[in-house]
Amino acid sequence: MHTEVPGPKSKKLLQEYSEIGGGGGAVAMFLDLEKSDGCYVADADGNLMLDLFQQIASLPLGYNHPALKAAHQDPMMQAFAISRPALGLLPPKEWPQIVQEAFMSIAPKGMTKVQTMLCGSSANENAFKAAFFAFREEERRKAGVKRAAFTQLEHDSCMNNQAPGCANHLSIMSFKGGFHGRTLAALTCTHSKSVHKLDVPAFDWPTADFPMLKYPLDQHKEENAKEEKRCLDMVHHLFEERQATFRPVAALIVEPVLSEGGDFHASPEFFKGLQKACAKYGAAFMVDEVQTGVGASGQMWAHEAWGLEESPDFVCFSKKALLGGYYYKDHYQPPGGYRVFNTWMGDPCKALLFRAVVETIKKDNLLDRVNVCATKLRSILDRAAKEAPAFVNNVRNQGCLAAFDSASPANRDKLFSTLRNNGVFVGVNGTQSCRFRPPLIMEPEHLDQFEKIFMDTLHKLKAAQ
Amino acid sequence: MHTEVPGPKSKKLLQEYSEIGGGGGAVAMFLDLEKSDGCYVADADGNLMLDLFQQIASLPLGYNHPALKAAHQDPMMQAFAISRPALGLLPPKEWPQIVQEAFMSIAPKGMTKVQTMLCGSSANENAFKAAFFAFREEERRKAGVKRAAFTQLEHDSCMNNQAPGCANHLSIMSFKGGFHGRTLAALTCTHSKSVHKLDVPAFDWPTADFPMLKYPLDQHKEENAKEEKRCLDMVHHLFEERQATFRPVAALIVEPVLSEGGDFHASPEFFKGLQKACAKYGAAFMVDEVQTGVGASGQMWAHEAWGLEESPDFVCFSKKALLGGYYYKDHYQPPGGYRVFNTWMGDPCKALLFRAVVETIKKDNLLDRVNVCATKLRSILDRAAKEAPAFVNNVRNQGCLAAFDSASPANRDKLFSTLRNNGVFVGVNGTQSCRFRPPLIMEPEHLDQFEKIFMDTLHKLKAAQ
Numbered sequence: 001m002h003t004e005v006p007g008p009k010s011k012k013l014l015q016e017y018s019e020i021g022g023g024g025g026a027v028a029m030f031l032d033l034e035k036s037d038g039c040y041v042a043d044a045d046g047n048l049m050l051d052l053f054q055q056i057a058s059l060p061l062g063y064n065h066p067a068l069k070a071a072h073q074d075p076m077m078q079a080f081a082i083s084r085p086a087l088g089l090l091p092p093k094e095w096p097q098i099v100q101e102a103f104m105s106i107a108p109k110g111m112t113k114v115q116t117m118l119c120g121s122s123a124n125e126n127a128f129k130a131a132f133f134a135f136r137e138e139e140r141r142k143a144g145v146k147r148a149a150f151t152q153l154e155h156d157s158c159m160n161n162q163a164p165g166c167a168n169h170l171s172i173m174s175f176k177g178g179f180h181g182r183t184l185a186a187l188t189c190t191h192s193k194s195v196h197k198l199d200v201p202a203f204d205w206p207t208a209d210f211p212m213l214k215y216p217l218d219q220h221k222e223e224n225a226k227e228e229k230r231c232l233d234m235v236h237h238l239f240e241e242r243q244a245t246f247r248p249v250a251a252l253i254v255e256p257v258l259s260e261g262g263d264f265h266a267s268p269e270f271f272k273g274l275q276k277a278c279a280k281y282g283a284a285f286m287v288d289e290v291q292t293g294v295g296a297s298g299q300m301w302a303h304e305a306w307g308l309e310e311s312p313d314f315v316c317f318s319k320k321a322l323l324g325g326y327y328y329k330d331h332y333q334p335p336g337g338y339r340v341f342n343t344w345m346g347d348p349c350k351a352l353l354f355r356a357v358v359e360t361i362k363k364d365n366l367l368d369r370v371n372v373c374a375t376k377l378r379s380i381l382d383r384a385a386k387e388a389p390a391f392v393n394n395v396r397n398q399g400c401l402a403a404f405d406s407a408s409p410a411n412r413d414k415l416f417s418t419l420r421n422n423g424v425f426v427g428v429n430g431t432q433s434c435r436f437r438p439p440l441i442m443e444p445e446h447l448d449q450f451e452k453i454f455m456d457t458l459h460k461l462k463a464a465q
Numbered sequence: 466m467h468t469e470v471p472g473p474k475s476k477k478l479l480q481e482y483s484e485i486g487g488g489g490g491a492v493a494m495f496l497d498l499e500k501s502d503g504c505y506v507a508d509a510d511g512n513l514m515l516d517l518f519q520q521i522a523s524l525p526l527g528y529n530h531p532a533l534k535a536a537h538q539d540p541m542m543q544a545f546a547i548s549r550p551a552l553g554l555l556p557p558k559e560w561p562q563i564v565q566e567a568f569m570s571i572a573p574k575g576m577t578k579v580q581t582m583l584c585g586s587s588a589n590e591n592a593f594k595a596a597f598f599a600f601r602e603e604e605r606r607k608a609g610v611k612r613a614a615f616t617q618l619e620h621d622s623c624m625n626n627q628a629p630g631c632a633n634h635l636s637i638m639s640f641k642g643g644f645h646g647r648t649l650a651a652l653t654c655t656h657s658k659s660v661h662k663l664d665v666p667a668f669d670w671p672t673a674d675f676p677m678l679k680y681p682l683d684q685h686k687e688e689n690a691k692e693e694k695r696c697l698d699m700v701h702h703l704f705e706e707r708q709a710t711f712r713p714v715a716a717l718i719v720e721p722v723l724s725e726g727g728d729f730h731a732s733p734e735f736f737k738g739l740q741k742a743c744a745k746y747g748a749a750f751m752v753d754e755v756q757t758g759v760g761a762s763g764q765m766w767a768h769e770a771w772g773l774e775e776s777p778d779f780v781c782f783s784k785k786a787l788l789g790g791y792y793y794k795d796h797y798q799p800p801g802g803y804r805v806f807n808t809w810m811g812d813p814c815k816a817l818l819f820r821a822v823v824e825t826i827k828k829d830n831l832l833d834r835v836n837v838c839a840t841k842l843r844s845i846l847d848r849a850a851k852e853a854p855a856f857v858n859n860v861r862n863q864g865c866l867a868a869f870d871s872a873s874p875a876n877r878d879k880l881f882s883t884l885r886n887n888g889v890f891v892g893v894n895g896t897q898s899c900r901f902r903p904p905l906i907m908e909p910e911h912l913d914q915f916e917k918i919f920m921d922t923l924h925k926l927k928a929a930q
Contacts, residue, residue, distance in 0.1 A: 009558070017561040020569050021578035021793070023810060024553040025802030033544040033557045044558040055551040056808045068547035079498040082533035082818065084787070086520040088489040092498045093474070093509040096482040104485050113486035118583045119809060125648040129665050136664040155659040159641065161667035165659065168666050176624065182807050183590040184650035184668075194620040194630065195803050199601040200594050201633050201668060202626035203649075319808060322549070328486070337490030338660050342647045343521045343784060344584060345488060349814070353547065 001423045005029055007045030036063035039439060039446050041425060049420065050450060053427035057259070057291050057437035058319040060357045065441065071356035080348040087116065088345035095348060102355035103325065106294075108301045110311030111327035116346030120290035120318035121181030124253065126340050127314045127326045128185060131251035131284040132167050133339060134332050138282060171205040173238060173252040173283070177261030177430075178210065180253055180288055189253055192261035192430075206238040206249065210258055211266045215394040228270045235274060239281040251284035251314070252277070256302035256398070259291040262430020263403030265396050268306040275308060284313040284332065291401075294320035295361055295440045298371040298399030305398065320440075322357065323350035366440040373442050374399045380451045388458035390465065391415050400442070403435040411461075418461060424453050470494055470885045472510030501528035504904060504911050506890060514885065515914060518892035522724070522756050522902035523784040525822045530906065536821035545813040552581065553810040560813060567820035568790065571759075573766045575776030576792035581811030585755035585783035586646030589718065591805050592779045592791045593650060596716035596749040597632050598804060599797050603747060636670035638703060638717040638748070642726030642895075643675065645718055645753055654718055657726035657895075671703040671714065675723055676731045680859040693735045700739060704746040716749035716779070717742070721767035721863070724756040727895020728868030730861050733771040740773060749778040749797065756866075759785035760826055760905045763836040763864030770863060785905075787822065788815035831905040838907050839864045845916045853923040855930065856880050867901040868894070876926075883926060889918050 006014070006029040013030045017023060035042035039062050041051040054062065061068060071077065076094060085092055103114045115130075117123045140146075151164070158165025174180065174189035181190065188202040211228045214220035235252070242249050252274060258264040278285040292302035294317065299305055301315060313332060318324035323346050334340050361367065374397060381404055384392040391412075394405040406412035412432040419426060427435040438446075471479070471494040478495045482488060500507035504527050506516040519527065526533060536542065541559060550557055568579045580595075582588045605611075616629070623630025639645060639654035646655060653667040676693045679685035700717070707714050717739060723729040743750040757767035759782065764770060766780060778797060783789035788811050799805050826832065839862060846869055849857040856877075859870040871877035877897040884891060892900040903911070 013558060013561055017556070017564070020561070020564060021580055021798070023556065023560075023564075023580065024806045025799060025804070026553050026806055027556060028554050030558040030560070031550060031555050033548050033550060034540070036548055041555075055549065055555060058551060058808055059548065063548040064544065065547065069543065072543050072546050075499070078534065078537050079529065081537050081814070082530065083498045083501055083524065083528040084520065085496060085498060086523065088491050089493050090496050090506075090520060091482070091488065091492060093478060093495040095488075095495070096478055096485070099482070099485060099488075115486055115488065119587070119807065121587065121807065122584070122648060128649070129647075132666065133664050150659070150663055154663060158659050158662040158665075158667075159656050160672055161653055161662075161670060165663055166667040167664045168669075170666055182594075182805075183587060183648045184593070185648065185666075188626055191624050193803075194615070194623050195801070196806075197623040197626075198615055198619060198630055198804075199598050199632045200623075201597065201635055201650075202623075202631040203666060203668070204633075205626060207625055333486070334490060336660070338658075339490070339663075340647075341489045341491055341661075342584065342586065343523055347812075349546070 001047050001421065003045045003047060005043065005047060005420050007043065007047065009044040013044060033063065038062040039442055047423070049423050049425045050446060051425045052436045052438045052450065053425055054437055054439050056319070056427070057296070060294055060320040060440050061360060062439035062441050065360070067356045067360045068353055071353050074352060077349060077352055080352065084344070085348065086343050086345070087348065088341050092348060098348065098351050098355060102351050102358055106300050106358055107327050108304065108311055108315050110329065111315060112330050113333065114327050115325055115340060116351065117324040118344060118346060119324040120316065121183040121186040123290065123316045123318055123324035123326050124180045124186045124189070124288060125183055127286055127316055127328070128172055128251065129340055130328060130332045130334055131172070131286065131314065132170055133334050134284065135170060135248070135250035135282070136167050137335060169247045170250045171203065171242060171247060173206050173208060173235070173249045175208055175210040175254055175258065177258045177264050178253070178255055179258070179260035206242060208235045208238055210264055211270060213265060215396060228266060232270065232273045232277065235277050239277060239283070243281060249281060249283045251286045253286040253288055255288045256292045256297070257401050259435065260429055262433045263396060263401070263435050265398065271303070271306045272308065275312070286314040286316065287312040288316045290316055290318040293317045295367055295370055296320065296399060296401050296437065298367060298374055300367065302398060302401070322354040323347050361440060369443070370400050370440055373438070373444060373447060374402070376444050376447045377402050377436060380447060380454065384454060384458055387455070388462050391458055391461060400436060400438050403429070403433050406432045406434070408432060415457070415461060418457050419454065422453050422457050424450060466512050466886065466888050468510045468512060470508065470512060472508065472512065474509040478509060498528065503527040504907055514888050514890045515911060516890045517901045517903045517915065518890055519902055519904050521784070521892070522761070525759055525785040525905050526825060527904035527906050530825070532821045532825045533818055536818050539817060542814060542817055545817065549809070550813065551808050551810070552813065553806050557813060563813065563816050563820060567816050567823055571765050571823055572792050573769065573776055573780050575794065576780060577795050578798065579792050580790055580805060581816065582789040583809060583811060584789040585781065586648040586651040588755065588781045588783055588789035588791050589645045589651045589654070589753060590648055592751055592781055592793070593637055593716065594805055595793060595797045595799055596637070596751065596779065597635055598799050599749065600635060600713070600715035600747070601632050602800060634712045635715045636668065636707060636712060638671050638673060638700070638714045640673055640675040640719055640723065642723045642729050643718070643720055644723070644725035671707060673700045673703055675729055676735060678730060680861060693731060697735065697738045697742065700742050704742060704748070708746060714746060714748045716751045718751040718753055720753045721757045721762070722866050724900065725894055727898045728861060728866070728900050730863060736768070736771045737773060740775070740777065751779040751781065752777040753781045755781055755783040758782045760832055760835055761785065761864060761866050761902065763832060763839055765832065767863060767866065787819040788812050826905060834908065835865050835905055838903070838909060838912060839867070841909050841912050842867050842901060845912060845919065849919060849923055852920070853927050856923055856926060865901060865903050865907070868898050871897045871899070873897060880922070880926060883922050884919065887918050887922050889915060
């Protein structure tokens with residue numbers, strides 16, 4: 001480390017960028033991507049940091065991985081990049097095979113189909129649409145109407161945003177503390193921080209409580225089971241209330257770990273209970289694996305840890321998948337073309353890169369490596385919780401999706417910025433949590449280095465208090 | 466041309482692709498992108514077609530342009546592609562300059578800032594958010610409340626999707642026949658075809674009529690002026706009605722040419738009238754140039770033809786800009802960070818490519834070329850309208866954004882597919898229109914070839930009727 005972060009060069013660039021908008025007003029520092037390598041990120045001021053956050057959990061193989069360099073040199077890459085096809089209308093002849101190899105080869109068990117999009121928000125919003133289509137088809141079937149036979153009133157009213165053409169009675173249920181994106185329907189399902197939602201119109205869709213578990217889990221079994229039951233009861237109540245008021249819920253969306261909200265976990269039984277509730281009320285069970293998918297949990301998909309007998313109806317991805325999209329079951333195939341559609345429908349360049357990611361995960365047994373590192377990371381955090389509980393408590397993880405709370409937002413913020421100045425970059429979430437989202441290529445040696453800096457930082461912060 | 470389109474290889478690939486979802490169910494054929502060149506697209510069956518639609522109007526320089534090949538070889542391209550940064554949090558040090566050169570160097574007059582996104586839908590939805598923020602700030606200012614000072618009730622209620630935290634009283638006004646994207650809020654403003662909207666919930670936002678002009682324009686001056694006045698009156702009426710019922714309109718969004726809906730044009734006076742109405746009611750005037758921007762109209766931005774004294778408040782782009790985003794005025798800078806935010810906030814690879822597009826447009830005087838081709842294309846279509854009016858009438862254009870109607874949907878469909886089998890690929894839109902969206906590199910010689918095939922096709926179709 002040569003300077004505090006952000007250093008003078010980052011500050012100068014920020015000033016320059018602010019004059020043309022500043023890109024959302026949340027830039028932390030500027031990077032030197034060519035100098036970044038593996039688990040280490042380089043900034044514009046020549047600092048090199050151990051990066052355990054990896055571009056908001058979006059880099060599966062760290063920086064400048066050789067397998068991705070090779071994929072970038074594929075001649076197809078150039079053709080796809082400079083003559084970008086409209087994948088929904090005119091895909092390149094290589095596309096079905098790429099989709100097969102990159103996405104279907106790691107499809108969660110029971111998921112037969114996949115739709116690519118560009119980002120997590122568009123993945124979720126289009127999955128919502130597919131769920132609405134299926135729910136309305138089922139409503140029509142029950143009413144004895146032929147599949148996709150729309151009435152003139154439906155055709156006419158939808159053009160003016162009104163029922164019956166627009167299914168304005170339907171909704172998506174989501175959870176307090178959940179995050180599903182920032183476009184307006186995805187944002188309606190997002191409840192992680194008020195700053196995301198203030199002043200933006202939302203749909204009148206229901207929000208259930210997500211269990212707030214107490215840690216360590218083995219000392220709070222009864223309390224936590226009660227809390228999970230309370231939340232499940234609330235889910236059932238909301239389904240029933242909406243059904244009784246002719247506004248049924250078409251899908252329920254949930255993350256395996258509620259990440260942006262503060263890394264909230266729940267038991268496999270809780271998620272099984274959600275799936276059962278969805279089945280009871282005819283709603284799609286939609287698992288948002290945008291942040292948890294592609295190996296970070298120690299399994300390819302975090303929901304595989306639940307041991308479901310039947311797969312979810314939708315599994316949404318983005319971030320480490322390098323582009324957005326969703327897996328779905330046959331039942332949710334849209335009834336006809338152009339119902340789920342847009343100009344690009346994804347990006348074949350990102351799919352080529354993701355194919356190389358999938359090959360690397362398999363070839364290098366990266367899931368095994370994640371599990372080894374997860375155990376080690378957990379033991380470091382447990383040690384820290386004993387030695388500096390004002391800064392580290394409520395340690396929790398599923399694989400390398402790990403997090404802890406500090407005793408206050410101020411302590412968390414102090415720890416985060418001191419760590420960064422000491423050369424370790426972690427993520428923050430919730431009001432007073434830090435989260436770890438390392439790349440799948442992390443090795444135990446990286447964690448040795450982390451432990452040294454982390455414990456050192458904690459002891460100094462503790463002494464200064 | 467070796468086969469009918471789609472040929473046997475495309476059909477086989479389609480079968481294969483359908484088994485894993487089929488990508489929206491609207492695939493027309495599969496392409497050979499490496500063999501495609503300039504204005505010509507190659508398909509999987511070895512057919513080579515003059516492509517006047519260019520991936521739904523999204524290729525500015527046609528296929529495999531040398532300037533984009535060079536940009537693809539930029540060493541930064543590899544770094545950005547394989548270590549993709551979260552642009553809103555940790556942009557690369559080169560980013561402010563790239564944004565300056567690629568986007569600000571061609572900003573519409575008076576637009577001081579730009580925000581990149583990934584696609585047109587996310588561009589529009591985030592522009593909506595920025596408009597809602599500004600409208601609420603103004604409401605607070607009028608009420609004597611300090612900027613961005615949110616009440617506890619606002620913080621709490623928004624987490625449950627309710628007012629006052631969510632600005633559920635606000636809306637965006639849009640036009641019948643308009644298209645602004647497919648995510649749910651963008652789709653609420655889309656009214657081009659019912660198949661886009663059926664069974665999807667929408668916000669209760671107002672829709673105004675867009676003028677349906679009669680052609681040729683010089684023979685229907687009085688009628689058309691009356692029609693435009695009727696639509697402007699409706700816009701005023703909707704603004705007033707919403708204001709009177711405490712549901713004010715925060716922004717009005719309109720395309721310079723309503724493209725997906727059927728290439729509906731209006732006079733500069735009409736658009737000036739819209740801007741005046743927005744100013745009167747305190748709404749943002751938002752111009753959606755996703756399909757019309759970046760040179761196709763003969764000017765960099767199609768709205769420049771209106772001769773506005775003051776620029777619009779937002780100009781949204783995507784497609785030929787190779788990634789989505791929007792220009793905005795200082796007044797619409799979000800009040801604080803993380804209000805407009807997501808993981809990727811665009812894609813620096815596409816921005817590098819777009820920088821090369823902008824340089825090429827300038828260096829090769831492509832706007833001049835577009836204007837030369839526009840005149841020639843118009844004269845070909847006018848000739849066709851005289852010789853085969855059952856297939857070609859109501860010819861209209863702004864630069865190379867050209868279109869015509871057929872006398873019936875069946876005639877249009879027949880013309881489209883016959884042209885395709887004869888080696889010319891055009892776009893369809895509305896119920897019975899064909900549209901032209903050639904690349905900016907098209908030369909008059911391409912139009913000579915088009916004219917020959919087009920007139921030949923029309924005469925044969927006419928003879929067969």
